[in-house]
Amino acid sequence: MDVYRTDRIRNVVLLGHGGAGKTSMVEAMAYLSGITNRLGKVTDGNTISDFDKEEIKRKFSISTTVVPIEWQKCKINVLDTPGYFDFVGEVEEAVSAADAAIIVVSGKSGVQVGTQKAWDICEKYKLPRMVFVTEMDVDDVSYRQVVEQLTELYGKRIAPLHFPIRENGKFVGYVNVVKQAGRKYIEKGKKEECPIPDHLQEYLNKYRETLIESVAETSEEFMDRYFEGDEFSVAEISAALALNVQDGSIVPVCMGSPVNLPGVSNLLDDIVGYFPNPSQRSCNGLDQKTNEIYEANYDFAKAKSAYIFKTIVDPFLGKYSLIKVCSGVIKNDDALYNVQKETEDKLSKLYVLEGNKPIEVSELHAGDVGAIGKLAKASTGDTLAAKAHPILYPKTVISTPYTYKRYKAKNKADVDKISQALAKMMDEDLTIRTVNDSANRQTLLYGMGDQHLDVISSKLKERYKVEIELDKPKVPFRETIRKASDVEGKHKKQSGGHGQYGHVKMKFEPSGDLETPFVFEQIVVGGAVPKNYFPAVEKGLQESVLKGPLAAYPVVGVKATLYDGSYHTVDSSEMAFKMATILAFKKGFMEASPVLLEPIVNMKVTVPDKYTGDVMGDLNKRRGRVLGMTPDHGGVTVVEADVPMLEIYGYSTDLRSMTGGSGIFEYEFARYEQAPNDIQEKEIADRQSQIADGEDN
Numbered sequence: 001m002d003v004y005r006t007d008r009i010r011n012v013v014l015l016g017h018g019g020a021g022k023t024s025m026v027e028a029m030a031y032l033s034g035i036t037n038r039l040g041k042v043t044d045g046n047t048i049s050d051f052d053k054e055e056i057k058r059k060f061s062i063s064t065t066v067v068p069i070e071w072q073k074c075k076i077n078v079l080d081t082p083g084y085f086d087f088v089g090e091v092e093e094a095v096s097a098a099d100a101a102i103i104v105v106s107g108k109s110g111v112q113v114g115t116q117k118a119w120d121i122c123e124k125y126k127l128p129r130m131v132f133v134t135e136m137d138v139d140d141v142s143y144r145q146v147v148e149q150l151t152e153l154y155g156k157r158i159a160p161l162h163f164p165i166r167e168n169g170k171f172v173g174y175v176n177v178v179k180q181a182g183r184k185y186i187e188k189g190k191k192e193e194c195p196i197p198d199h200l201q202e203y204l205n206k207y208r209e210t211l212i213e214s215v216a217e218t219s220e221e222f223m224d225r226y227f228e229g230d231e232f233s234v235a236e237i238s239a240a241l242a243l244n245v246q247d248g249s250i251v252p253v254c255m256g257s258p259v260n261l262p263g264v265s266n267l268l269d270d271i272v273g274y275f276p277n278p279s280q281r282s283c284n285g286l287d288q289k290t291n292e293i294y295e296a297n298y299d300f301a302k303a304k305s306a307y308i309f310k311t312i313v314d315p316f317l318g319k320y321s322l323i324k325v326c327s328g329v330i331k332n333d334d335a336l337y338n339v340q341k342e343t344e345d346k347l348s349k350l351y352v353l354e355g356n357k358p359i360e361v362s363e364l365h366a367g368d369v370g371a372i373g374k375l376a377k378a379s380t381g382d383t384l385a386a387k388a389h390p391i392l393y394p395k396t397v398i399s400t401p402y403t404y405k406r407y408k409a410k411n412k413a414d415v416d417k418i419s420q421a422l423a424k425m426m427d428e429d430l431t432i433r434t435v436n437d438s439a440n441r442q443t444l445l446y447g448m449g450d451q452h453l454d455v456i457s458s459k460l461k462e463r464y465k466v467e468i469e470l471d472k473p474k475v476p477f478r479e480t481i482r483k484a485s486d487v488e489g490k491h492k493k494q495s496g497g498h499g500q501y502g503h504v505k506m507k508f509e510p511s512g513d514l515e516t517p518f519v520f521e522q523i524v525v526g527g528a529v530p531k532n533y534f535p536a537v538e539k540g541l542q543e544s545v546l547k548g549p550l551a552a553y554p555v556v557g558v559k560a561t562l563y564d565g566s567y568h569t570v571d572s573s574e575m576a577f578k579m580a581t582i583l584a585f586k587k588g589f590m591e592a593s594p595v596l597l598e599p600i601v602n603m604k605v606t607v608p609d610k611y612t613g614d615v616m617g618d619l620n621k622r623r624g625r626v627l628g629m630t631p632d633h634g635g636v637t638v639v640e641a642d643v644p645m646l647e648i649y650g651y652s653t654d655l656r657s658m659t660g661g662s663g664i665f666e667y668e669f670a671r672y673e674q675a676p677n678d679i680q681e682k683e684i685a686d687r688q689s690q691i692a693d694g695e696d697n
Contacts, residue, residue: 001068001352001359004075006279006300006367010271011077011324013098015091015121017114018060018083020106021134021258023049025267026067026080028258032265033069035354039259048355049080053462054455062087062455063428064094064310066322066353066369071268077369083114085661086452089398089431090310093380095121096396097309097324097369100275101129102267107141107255111149113661119154128245128275130252132267136164136171137257144203147253159214160207160253162266165197171257174266175200177207178237185262214250215240238273245274278367283326285383288339288390296327296391298367303389304328306336309396311380312371313424315463317356320371321378323364326393328386330370331363337387341377344387349373380430398430401446402666403652405453406473408443414466421464425456432456439554440474449652475646476599477683478672479548480557481592484509488565489584491576502576504529504537505564508588514557514597514672517545522562529565529577536574537562540581549586550594551687556672560585596680597672599645602627604638605655607663612637614658622647623676642670646679 014022023042026049030036040047045056049065061082069076079094081087095101103118105111122129133146143164150158165173165182173184175196184194196204216226218240225232232240244250254270256263278298285305287294296305310322323330330336332350337343351358351371364370378384381395409415419434422445426432433446445468447453453470461467485508493500511519520538522529529537545555565580603624607615609631616626616639624643632638648667655663675683 001361002070002075003361003363004365004368006298006365007277008074009077009277009365009367010074010275011079011097011099011278011367011369012271012275013079013081013091013094013101013127014104015081015095015101015118016083016104017106017109017112017118020083020104020109020112020114022080022083022104023047023061025102025104025132025134025258025264026065026078028261028264029069029071029076029078029268030067032261032268033071035067035069039261041259051356054458057458058455060084062090063312064090065355067355068352068369069268072272074272075368076268076271079369084451085114085117085656086447086449086455087431088448089429091121092396092398093310093430095125095127096307097322098125098127099278099281099367100271101127102271103129103131105131105133105146105150107133107135107143107146108138110146111153116153116662126248128248130245130254130267130270130274131158132263133253133255134258136255136263137260139169143255150251150253154251156210156213157249157251158253159210159250161211161270162254162263163200163203163207164255165194165200171262174255174263175204177204177211178241179234180204180208190265211237211241214244217249218243242274246276246280283393285326285391285393288392294389294391296366296393298325299327300329300366302327302366303386303391304330304334304336305383305385305389305391305393306330307393308375308378308380308382308384311378311427312353313428314356317358318373319375319427320351320353320358320373321375321380321382322353322369322371323384325364325366325368325370326391327366329363329365332361335387336384337390338375338378339383339385339390339392341382343377345375345378347372379427399448400666401431401433401448401452403449403453404435404444404446404473405470406442407445407457407468407470410467410469417464417466418460418468421460421466422456424464425459437473437476440476442474444473445470449656450650472649477551477553477675478514478556478597478599479550479553479589479594480514480555480597481508481510481589481594483593485588485591487584487588487591489580489582489587491579491583493576494571499568499571500573500576500579501568501571502533502536502573502578502580503566504562504577504580504584506581506584506588507561507563508585508592509559509561511557511559517542517554517556518558518560520560520562524562524564528567529562530567530572533567533572533574533577534562536577537581539574540578541585543578544582544585544589548594549589551596551684553596553687555589556597558589560588596675596683598675598679600642600670600673601645601648601667602640602670603643603648603665603667604640605663605665606632606636606638607655607659609635609637611659611663612639615639615655615663616641618654618658619643622651643667644673644675645669 162174182194182196183191306323435444491502548555624641
């Protein structure tokens with residue numbers, strides 16, 4: 001592949017609802033540009049973009065893929081992203097490397113939740129964007145209806161550049177609004193001029209008026225000409241459009257059928273003509289030597305620097321760090337300094353990735369997207385720079401995973417292999433997390449949703465040949481006491497030789513501090529228990545609070561006071577006093593009105609206003625206490641509630657079902673509270689049966 005200068009590069013991310021046709025569009029672009037000689041299909045599992053076995057099996061994108069398209073002497077780095085919400089981390093990584101976006105909308109389904117989420121992420125990153133309406137070859141698809149939906153949501157910014165011509169219900173061509181001309185499709189995306197049907201003149205006038213108003217607003221001279229009734233030339237409209245698109249004041253709408261190619265070549269032309277090259281976007285880092293802002297701005301003449309926006313770890317292909325060059329020109333024999341890890345690596349080869357196919361290149365100019373192989377210590381979010389100019393770029397903010405399940409190795413011999421495999425997967429996907437919950441003797445796997453966790457489990461089996469079982473996690477209950485008790489514990493054993501003798505009298509009461517397992521005090525007088533046995537008593541308490549007598553959960557909030565006891569000059573030992581303390585604790589705890597405490601989380605649920613009633617009703621069913629509702633931007637409300645952790649299992653799936661996928665949530669641990677009696681009774685019974693069956697592990 002040729003080396004491209006910054007002004008000849010376009011970095012474009014494809015966004016949209018799952019199933020809208022993003023991967024099919026990449027396939028059509030690859031075919032038209034000559035990368036492939038046949039059109040692959042998602043259903044056949046032979047597309048350039050969805051090459052992973054999981055993607056082929058499930059027939060949807062799971063990871064972001066880069067496909068460089070050469071068109072009109074430009075290189076368009078197309079980043080194909082997953083549409084399903086469980087893989088939002090992949091979208092966030094891709095957007096951080098993009099300079100513009102195509103929001104793909106299914107003509108059949110119209111504007112969906114994924115369309116609106118795509119728009120929101122473009123707003124967040126201030127990305128210029130276009131909308132492409134697919135499936136125009138389907139007979140009953142209404143392009144006008146999609147345009148109306150978009151206009152209703154986003155106002156005058158929506159400006160159709162084309163609209164379809166149909167004959168006998170069939171999609172045969174389009175009207176170019178800028179050129180006021182009709183075009184009829186012939187073959188492989190080619191077209192010929194044709195007259196505009198009379199019945200479409202009304203829509204041409206309407207859409208053109210929107211365009212001309214926007215053009216007029218780009219300068220005072222144009223505004224004067226607009227009011228005087230002057231006509232603008234095609235070149236003037238195109239130049240003004242490019243400015244409008246780049247500042248986001250206009251969002252063009254195009255359409256076509258990637259499956260049959262119509263409209264895709266127009267889209268590629270528009271990407272080159274209207275979208276900015278990287279040098280027209282800003283990019284700032286922090287110079288670690290001077291502590292000043294470094295304005296890289298994709299300037300090829302500045303010191304070389306790059307940002308790792310994604311990592312690919314494949315058991316067969318190896319590890320690739322996907323980079324966007326922020327300044328300078330990176331060559332394949334450069335030595336680059338990892339600013340975060342403070343290590344230096346000499347590059348052996350530079351690549352551009354065409355799906356899963358690495359293509360060697362000699363250099364990458366500022367603004368280009370490529371890959372470096374075998375950077376062992378590098379990870380997503382790291383900055384690479386010249387050691388003399390250590391620039392640090394801010395890390396992309398990736399969504400936090402809140403859905404989790406307990407996981408176990410199917411084969412205990414695979415435990416180490418599983419942890420190594422998960423570590424590699426976490427390098428690749430920053431929305432995967434594992435937690436070792438030692439207090440409840442369980443390992444937890446976190447992801448963005450149930451589907452995400454299912455894919456992780458499937459990848460472990462397919463890629464790394466290890467299997468895990470996913471299960472409902474144990475909720476980390478705690479045990480405490482509400483009253484005081486006064487007990488004694490005696491450990492006495494006589495056998496041949498020395499016996500064992502330990503005797504303690506202790507008081508137990510609530511300490512008032514649920515953060516700390518126990519507080520130990522001793523007020524022994526007269527040497528009833530010698531001082532050298534006090535540490536043994538404390539050790540007995542430390543062991544006892546790990547698994548409480550009520551339901552074998554960790555104990556919190558207990559104050560233990562040793563006030564008396566007795567000892568034997570020969571038979572007493574540290575072990576005997578430790579055992580006596582354990583006996584006293586069990587007895588004293590159970591006599592002090594023991595209760596189970598359940599963890600409470602503070603949850604924030606962000607939903608469109610129309611769903612707030614449903615969400616609040618559902619939270620009430622989960623024993624949640626709604627604390628308040630805060631209106632957010634654009635008809636969205638944040639509902640805040642305290643909810644028992646026991647009740648949030650499966651909430652991700654339920655919330656999506658309730659809100660059509662538009663609701664999101666986050667939570668953090670707040671405190672422990674006494675669980676209701678019915679919950680306590682059920683939990684204690686469940687735990688006792690598990691312990692009896694030997695399942696408590």
